[in-house]
Amino acid sequence: MTDRLERHYRRLLLAYPRGYREANGGELTATLLEASPPGRRTPPAREAFALVRGGLAERARAATAGPRPWWVDGLHLALPPLILANTVAAFWTIYNHAWFGAVMALLMLPVVFGRARLALPVALFAALQVSGPTSDLGVGHGVPVSGWSVPLGFWAVAAILAVLAVRGDRLRRRSPLWLAATAAVLGYAHVSAVTGPPWTLLRAVVEVALLGLAVAATAVTRDGRWALASSLYLVGAIAPLAEYPFVPGWRSISYWGTLAALTLATVILPRRRARTL
Structure with missing residues (x-):
């Protein structure tokens, strides 16, 4: 059950930029799994939406970084x-x-x-x-x-x-x-x-x-x-x-x-x- 839930979380984290996932993905996944009740197989819809929204927001911030005007x-x-x-x-x-x-x-x-x-x-x-x-x-x-x-x-x-x-x-x-x-x-x-x-x-x-x-x-x-x-x-x-x-x-x-x-x-x-x- 935990492996399946972890796979779901890792797919949702694809919304985040690669650099963010490499730096924080493991810790964030572990925290989410620890907070999940036993037996859960998929993330709650509200949590999934929040992860995707946060990932897209992080991508938008990353897009403004760099030396280009x-x-x-x-x-x-x-x-x-x-x-x-x-x-x-x-x-x-x-x-x-x-x-x-x-x-x-x-x-x-x-x-x-x-x-x-x-x-x-x-x-x-x-x-x-x-x-x-x-x-x-x-x-x-x-x-x-x-x-x-x-x-x-x-x-x-x-x-x-x-x-x-x-x-x-x-x-x-x-x-x-x-x-x-x-x-x-x-x-x-x-x-x-x-x-x-x-x-x-x-x-x-x-x-x-x-x-x-x-x-x-x-x-x-x-x-x-x-x-x-x-x-x-x-x-x-x-x-x-x-x-x-x-x-x-x-x-x-x-x-x-x-x-x-x-x-x-x-x-x-x-x-x-x-x-x-």
Whole structure:
């Protein structure tokens, strides 16, 4: 029974950074096991939630450590979601030209590993490809788009990478889940260039979840890097609305209002700390 409970605790402690686990994991596990009543096989739900919450908070604090300025890390944080959004926008191109999907995967890879200088040429190539007069880049249901909003997203990625490349800071590695998400989008794009309500709902859920994590990290650290990343993503997301205005329904208002409110929260929370100090 004790071995099984210990395995559960060790899995929950994976929420903490590796350095924290190596320094405190054994002692923390022993304390939790000692406090558990005899015969218990799984941790209580409240305790499990507290461990995961504490682990994520510790990861957020660890993310603010290091010599990099907060805005450099904020720019890097913005890149994976922006690249993924550009990949979704390029459904039509990827469906017709498989090589462009390889370009997007090749762009995400060095970004996740913190290699801005390796990613910059790929980003410039992708931006040039979607900016030509004969580009068949499309969004939504595979409708070609010849406007400025979608290419703007690609050039924004290239511009951010250029700033990071010039700075030359050693960047953090990002979660490999970004690579998995890119692979999933590319796999779907090779099958169909059409997106419908289920896809739209999935995207909204992912966006709200990521922005919610950004708010939580900002609440713990009162640091501005998540505000910068969230704001850049929101600007890129609303660019098509500026180019192609429409009369929104209640679903659209709820969706954009939620994204804006979460982004605003990441901006306000660090300012509250500054006023307190």
